[in-house]
Amino acid sequence: MKKIVVTGGSGKAGRAVVRDLVEHGYEVLNVDVLPSREPLAPFLKIDLTDLGQTFEALHGATAVVHLAAIPAPGLQADEVTFRTNMTSTYNVFTAALKLGLERVVWASSETTLGLPFDREKPAYAPIDEQHPAYPESSYALSKILSEEMARQMNRWSGVPFVGLRFSNIMEPQDYERFPGFWQDARLRKWNLWSYVDARDVAQSCRLGLEANLTGAEVFIIAAADTVMNRPNAELMAEVFPDVPLRAGTGDFETLLSIDRARERLGYAPAYSWRTLPLRSA
Numbered sequence: 367m368k369k370i371v372v373t374g375g376s377g378k379a380g381r382a383v384v385r386d387l388v389e390h391g392y393e394v395l396n397v398d399v400l401p402s403r404e405p406l407a408p409f410l411k412i413d414l415t416d417l418g419q420t421f422e423a424l425h426g427a428t429a430v431v432h433l434a435a436i437p438a439p440g441l442q443a444d445e446v447t448f449r450t451n452m453t454s455t456y457n458v459f460t461a462a463l464k465l466g467l468e469r470v471v472w473a474s475s476e477t478t479l480g481l482p483f484d485r486e487k488p489a490y491a492p493i494d495e496q497h498p499a500y501p502e503s504s505y506a507l508s509k510i511l512s513e514e515m516a517r518q519m520n521r522w523s524g525v526p527f528v529g530l531r532f533s534n535i536m537e538p539q540d541y542e543r544f545p546g547f548w549q550d551a552r553l554r555k556w557n558l559w560s561y562v563d564a565r566d567v568a569q570s571c572r573l574g575l576e577a578n579l580t581g582a583e584v585f586i587i588a589a590a591d592t593v594m595n596r597p598n599a600e601l602m603a604e605v606f607p608d609v610p611l612r613a614g615t616g617d618f619e620t621l622l623s624i625d626r627a628r629e630r631l632g633y634a635p636a637y638s639w640r641t642l643p644l645r646s647a
Contacts, residue, residue, distance in 0.1 A: 369393040370575065371427040373414060373458060374434030376402040379473070379535050379567045383431055386568035397423045398434060414454035417461070424461045431571050432458045432472035439477070439503035448504040455512045463523045471574035474513055474529040474584055476622060477506035482556030483606075490610050491558060491602060492623040495531075495584060513584055520582035527581075528574035533562040533588035533622055541639040544593050551596065555605045558621035559592040563637035573631040585627040590635045591618045 370387055374380045375396030384407050387394045394407035401409045412423045414434055424430055434454060436447045455472070462470045479493055480486045480500030489497055501507040509531075516527035534557055547554045570587045594601060597617040602609060615621075618640075627633035 368428040368575075369395065369426060371395045371397055371424050371430045372407075373397045373412075373423070373430065373432045373454075374473075375407065376400050376409075377433065377437065378537065378564055379532065380433050381406075382564035382568040383433065383571045386565070386572055387431075390572060395423070395427070414457055415450060417457045420454075420457040420461045421465065424458070424465050424467065427465070427467055429467050429469040429471065429575055430458060430462055431575070432470065433571075434458075435473065435508075436505070439505040444504035448508050451505065451508040452511060455508070456515065459515060459519050459527075463519060463525060467525065469526045469528065469575060470516070471528045471530065471571050472512070472516070474531045475506060475509045476531050476533045476557055476560070476586065476588075477501065477503065478509050478513070478531060479622075481506070483558075487606055488558065488609050490612060491598075491606070492612060492615060492619070492621045493558065493586070494623040495586060495626050513582075517582040524580070526579045527583070528577070528579060529582070529584040530567075530570050530574060531584055531586045532567055532570075533557060533560040533586070533620075535564050535567055536561050536639075537564050538642065541642055544639050545595075547593055548595050551594070551601050551604050554593055555601075559594045559601060560588045560620055560622040561593050561639075562588045563635070565637050566633075566635040569636070570627065570631065570633050573633055577631045579630070583630070585631060585633070586622050586624055587627055587633065588620045588622040588624050588635070589638055590620055590624070591638050591640060592620060593639070594618070 375384045376398040435451045486500040
């Protein structure tokens with residue numbers, strides 16, 4: 367049985383990841399500053415900005431899923447967000463290499479792509495991993511720099527690093543909010559109307575651990591569809607009229623492309639708000 371350390375295992379994504387890994391037979395340790403409200407795995411309270419504590423947390427593990435971070439812009443002062451996220455990620459990556467872990471799967475972000483698309487508009491849609499990076503916050507900048515750090519540490523060590531650029535993570539109870547987005551296309555234009563179910567986040571992390579990868583790669587992870595009940599062509603014409611929408615894009619297909627994750631990881635999002643009865647806006 368492989369032992370997987372999940373940092374940030376008490377958070378929204380972390381709880382789903384811990385649950386999924388346990389259900390698939392992994393031995394899991396949840397490393398966080400607070401215990402989970404779903405105690406499905408042993409818990410260790412660790413400050414990942416302390417390198418010694420990070421070594422303690424990862425000792426004996428086969429691999430790590432690194433989700434711990436200040437999870438979005440604006441929650442803390444910019445300097446605090448940048449310093450905390452960069453230091454903790456450096457410590458996790460470094461400890462993983464020094465302790466001989468087999469793989470690092472970690473949370474990057476959709477924000478690397480230019481969200482909220484105010485200063486820079488999308489170059490095209492659906493956006494894929496070849497799209498230019500336009501970090502617009504200290505949070506997004508920390509993720510871009512962590513992607514580069516992963517590439518360099520992979521070059522030094524040969525250890526695979528799998529960066530997952532998660533879209534806006536939702537749980538089933540969050541779907542009741544979606545009808546409130548439908549009347550004004552600009553309310554959710556900031557990430558091209560995308561989202562991802564926490565259970566699909568968990569799937570992507572497990573696949574990141576298992577896929578036949580050797581380098582330092584990044585993948586966009588989103589649901590297969592948008593949050594909207596209006597067709598993509600109509601949304602783009604209203605909000606981003608000068609941005610080309612690629613031919614063949616489905617009416618409600620995600621505009622953060624998951625083609626690469628499908629091809630390289632075997633990612634197949636299983637959850638959508640469209641399968642649940644929702645109250646109309």
